Amino acid sequence: MLACLDLEGVLLPEIWVKFAEKTGIEELKLTTRDIPDYDELMQARLKILADHNLKIHDIQKVIATLSPLEGAVDFLQWLKSEFQVIILSDTYYEFIGPLMKQLDYPTVFCHSLVIDENGIIADYKLRQTDQKTKAVKALQSLNFQVISAGDSYNDTGMLQQADGGILFCPPENVIKDFPQFPVAKNYAEFKSLLISTKEKILNR
Numbered sequence: 001m002l003a004c005l006d007l008e009g010v011l012l013p014e015i016w017v018k019f020a021e022k023t024g025i026e027e028l029k030l031t032t033r034d035i036p037d038y039d040e041l042m043q044a045r046l047k048i049l050a051d052h053n054l055k056i057h058d059i060q061k062v063i064a065t066l067s068p069l070e071g072a073v074d075f076l077q078w079l080k081s082e083f084q085v086i087i088l089s090d091t092y093y094e095f096i097g098p099l100m101k102q103l104d105y106p107t108v109f110c111h112s113l114v115i116d117e118n119g120i121i122a123d124y125k126l127r128q129t130d131q132k133t134k135a136v137k138a139l140q141s142l143n144f145q146v147i148s149a150g151d152s153y154n155d156t157g158m159l160q161q162a163d164g165g166i167l168f169c170p171p172e173n174v175i176k177d178f179p180q181f182p183v184a185k186n187y188a189e190f191k192s193l194l195i196s197t198k199e200k201i202l203n204r
């Protein structure tokens with residue numbers, strides 16, 4: 001049985017929000033709540049980075065000062081003792097690189113940035129749309145059973161697709177819109193939900 005886990009909001013803080021706080025660039029706190037169209041949002045972010053002359057190495061330097069959420073390292077260590085773990089994230093390899101060491105280099109499937117020869121982020125490249133749901137489906141086609149967990153709307157597709165889905169510290173609106181999923185409010189609750197969900201699936 002595999003555990004497919006979201007990254008930001010589950011093991012790491014929200015990278016764009018933390019980056020905005022660290023650099024003091026308020027406009028980078030924009031999220032899909034402000035600009036619902038993801039491409040429009042990303043183009044706006046890339047323009048803000050260019051306006052501030054921030055290149056990939058400047059950004060990585062700031063990201064390297066971030067830390068995983070409190071308790072995340074121990075939790076992930078425990079999770080790997082119970083399941084094979086794959087992290088499915090909508091972030092970018094070039095952003096999370098500096099943080100992966102702190103998580104002991106887990107397997108992560110995410111997206112990529114297009115960086116030009118001067119270190120400027122020219123564009124971004126999604127692996128595919130809704131890659132989280134598609135990855136879970138693909139793993140199930142290899143006869144794996146999958147438990148998925150995440151904190152937000154972009155996780156609900158993979159939660160639905162999986163053999164068991166769990167929400168971890170989601171905002172209230174996600175709980176309201178997806179009442180079918182059990183909710184963990186801390187890592188202790190998360191562990192017991194993962195174990196009980198695993199037992200339920202094995203006893204089917």
Ligand SMILES: [Mg+2]
Pocket residue numbers: 006007008009010150151152
């Ligand atoms: Mg998340």
